[in-house]
Amino acid sequence: MKRNLYVLLSMLVVASVVLAGCGGAAPATEAPVATEAPATEAPATEMPATEAPATEAPTTDTSTLIFAQAADAGTLDPAIETSANSLQVIYHIYEGLTDFEPGSTTPIPRLATSWEASEDGLEWTFHLREGVTFHDGTPFNADAAVFNFERWWDTENPYNLGADQFIYWDYMFQGFKGSENSVVAGVEKVDDMTFKLTLSRPNASLLNTLAMENFRFASPAAIEEQGENYATADGLAVSTGPFKVEEWVKEDHITLVRNEDYWGEMPTLERITFRVIPDSSAAFLALQAGEIDMITEWASPGPDQLAEAEADPNLQVLYNPAFNVGYLGLNQAKAWLQNINVRLAIAHAIDKEGIVAALNPDNAEVATQFQPPSLWGFNESIEDYPYDPTLAAEFLQTAISEGVEIPDPVIFYVMPTPRLYYPQSQQLGELIQAQLAEIGINAEIQSPAWPDPYLADLQEDGTKADIFLLGWGGDNGDPDNFLCVFFCGADTQFNNDGAGGGLPADEEIAQMLRDAVAETDFETRKAMYEEINQLIHDRVISVPIQHIEAPTLARANIEGYVPSPVREVLTYIVKK
């Protein structure tokens, strides 16, 4: 009898354990699933105040800000880094000729106090700020500026790390010394505090580009002394900024300490510690426990975490202006997508409002074009393709009657991990799949690992994906940066047939973009971009879906954070 009871009991336990085990199949990085458990476990009647015990030494120290990121910085050399984990730290250490006005993307003086451009826009003379020293005591002057530029631009320079490393230089300046595409034609010292940059063609976004972290100055003495180790964890990053590097324990944290000799406005904080917490649920727990002060927007919290943070009086959500776009890419190297009726059908089949309302109601807005509304050049008169499955089906029928064959299945790439512009990428993919099914397109979701081979497949082997989810965040606040990357050259995912070839990008739009970046009159430029945006919309090159106001989660006692489109700026934060 006793034995039968035990058997029954054990079967019950086994059954419940099996069910519990089934629920945990999602990867650790999928925030929505993992945060389900704590959210439901915390009873509504429990006073949240009991959750903030006084024993947390780290965050009761108001002179140190602890900021969590999902990965460690690679190096702290701005010229070669592209990921936010590195650039976020770099921003607080380094300075360049210009910077962005807090909370916006308007360039303002930083290490250059003023500048003039020649009539033809080819010669830019920068007057440098006096009395600035690098963290190692060496002076900042035109020699230092020239040293840095030559290191970036000249691949023969002894301190250059190779054309394949200086990714952003190539991106923004289209080539290196000696290449005919290179925007930069020369750098020279005019006198100790005057520096001249000569361009090969006018570039209206120059000041914006120079504000980026990637073009900020390192101490020449430090580079010469440290050689290959410069700005690695074995070396030291040296610039002129309000903070300098104090300690770097790899994969654990980087601590910056206030630069007491800083020329500008002193930060209130004495230290900023960038902690590495790979799992977003663990980071949220640490935030709730008061062990950290802020979590980067790049952790892409989903609506569950946001709701919990909003409800918790110890926490706050700081929304950064939307400066990104998530889109549904249409690979026009595939024959069926070359027909505009097919693309129109897809555009009308997608319920963007529904998607936004279902997945990110608090901080997403529907995208009518690739640029976010906050960026000038945004065309307000563009009427988005309304959600109309009937109309969509009609377009599709027209296409089929023209002889277009819709593949079955349609390969649909959806990234397996959240991105800044798609915090709920998997759910989004499923919604779109369902919406396409309604008009008769059978989309099969495939989720290769991010970033490799997901990105590699899209760029090199276009024969796989018909349609795909991807996105972009702006780097320098200029429409050229937003649009040219997609529509300027043959290196675009919209026209990739794989095997290194591809259909040329829409040449008309590409040329208009090249003309626009060379146009120096602001109003003319603005109008040009508005026209370009209209054209992109009319040709349905792809379907922009949403812009996200990326949220930075923080403790309630954090003040003085200015929400920014490009970078989370922590310099003037005050911890109460």
Place this chain on the structure above:
Amino acid sequence: MIQYIIRRLLLVFPVIIGVTFLTFAMLLATGDPTSAMAGEHASPGLRAAIREELGLDDPLLVQYGRFVWRLLQGDLGRSIMTRSPVQSELKLFFPATIELAMAAMFLAILIGIPMGILAGYRHNSFLDLTTTLGALVGVSMPIFWLGLMLLWFFGLKLNWFPTTGRIDQGVELQTITNLFILDSILTGNIPALVSALRYLALPALALATIPTAFIARITRSAMIDILGMDYIRTARAKGLVERLVVTKHAFKNALLPVVTVVGLQTGSLLAGAILTETIFAWPGMGRWIVNAIIARNFPVVQAGVLIFALVFIAVNLLVDISYGWLDPRVRYD
């Protein structure tokens, strides 16, 4: 015995070659670091440039040959993502994982063996049932879920333990081996020791669940088998105290399969540490290698695989040698 050990050690070389070559082939065939280096900014042109710079378009054997040549000179290369020498990163992350794995194994043995002995001894009792069920639950539970639950309960709700990292930031510790527990003992730094133990507790507990389950089960089975043997009856008939029968006679003989499991579990502990390290933000090798695999950071992956293979081989060699000590009938010639 010595000959046996030498023969086993010689086998290390073909194993290492096999393991590293396979890893190399699998990794190289499936991508390059461009996506990791440039993210959404990656372009085919950049990809071609990076592949050329790293020599990734050379034939597989040529690339492998380069790697072996450098390895023979003691050069593990530089990490593609951090540009740091792989050796220096290895010295940081390997001890961190070893510390975690050893703590987990220590807990597993401490809890698993007594539980297994008791369960085996009181076969078919309630205690036995609980142990068996507990083992089942331990093995079935996903580590990252368990980890998050531990964090939420002990870290947030009760606030007994910190949630992420290895040690309090305010604590000064001179690192010699980078095994924080050992270093704090060696330097007589009590605050550091306490802090390191507090941070180690939850991740070690999470990581220990599976090995504990395995060890408990195998100990239990072995005990059940042995306690049914004739010589145990003889021992009891001789009038030996029951405690001695169980510990000195039964358990010592049960150790053979247990030691085998411990050896095998060490290997899987090193691998399983990746999830624990991710949840608890523990800066160890598991995370280091997995991030390197995703980023196609070849030098790091190669070094990591090499180390894991060597550790696995060493542990299993020790296990095999210990058979000779545990069971006098086993002879190596």
